[in-house]
Amino acid sequence: MLHHHHATPQAPARVVILGAQGFVGKASSERLAARGVATLPLGRGDLDLLAADAADKLRGLLKPDDALLVIAAKAPCKDTAMLLDNIRMMQAVCTALEAAPVAHVVYVSSDAVYRDSPAPLTEESCAEPGSLHGAMHLAREVMLKSVVKAPLAVLRPSLLYGAADPHNGYGPNRFRRLVAAGEEIALFGEGEERRDHVLIDDVAELIARVLLHRSAGTLNIATGDVHSFRAIAEQTIALAKAPVALRGTPRQGAMPHNGYRPFDPAATRRAFPDFRYTALADGLAKAWRDAAHRS
Secondary structure, eight states, X not given: XXXXXXXXXXXXXXXXXXXXXXXXXXXXXXXXXXXXXXXEXXXXXTOOTTSTTXXXXXXXXXXXXXXXXXXXXXXXXXXXXXXXXXXXXXXXXXXXXXXXXXXXXXXXXXXXXXXXOSSOBOTTSOOOOSSHHHHHHHHHHHHHHHHOOSOEEEEEEOEEEOTTOSSOOTTHHHHHHHHHTTOOEEEEBTXXXXXXXXXXXXXXXXXXXXXXXXXXXXXXXXXXXXXEHHHHHHHHHHHHTSOOOEEEEOXXXXXXXXXXXXXXXXXXXXXXXTOOOOOHHHHHHXXXXXXXXXX
């Protein structure tokens, strides 16, 4: 659950963004700039968190009245080498924060920290990850909590989509690119598993609100609606208004998350009563338009 240190929005003196060149980082930087919030966006070229002097460099950049938005990660975390790199990156952040505390810290984690459950997940659900990616994020959350004395917000988004996504992961982002190229969509199994997908614009908006309210606590970023991958593929094909083949394929392993991973978005409604998640159909259409404008 979140609680706000500012009942009404109040811009921080500056937001330092680690991971500013990634999918979430760029969207957040743009949203904060649109709100007139001063930012210091840092990508890997500006600050390599795996470098030996990373902690010292970050310490030199931080000011006491800054807010620090931590998004930088090697993701998705697929093996133990990536896990260790991610821990080292957060170690540099924590070392810098111990020497140069800031006014507010926001960490963008992942819903992968939760154990699978047939019931809708909430912020109180058991954090018992079943993947290296989830274990990585949970460990980094704990690391920050051990050193940050200022308000700390941990945000746990579900699956994200949008035109600028660089990963081309299975789901809306890959489906859109395949359809745009006139190529068939091959589903895992029959695409029957149902998941919660969040438009990147909504993620950036919630991050901005958390920073403006100097919020602390935990918040899942998930719409509360689940859709099958087949339904998403069919909607994407419909947007193209062109015939594209859609077929199932034999599964090579167990269905992720037992095929169903719902969320209860009540905490988002309590924290930001006027906020509404973008419906999937509207979000897919927006991502399609945005991608067309980018090409």
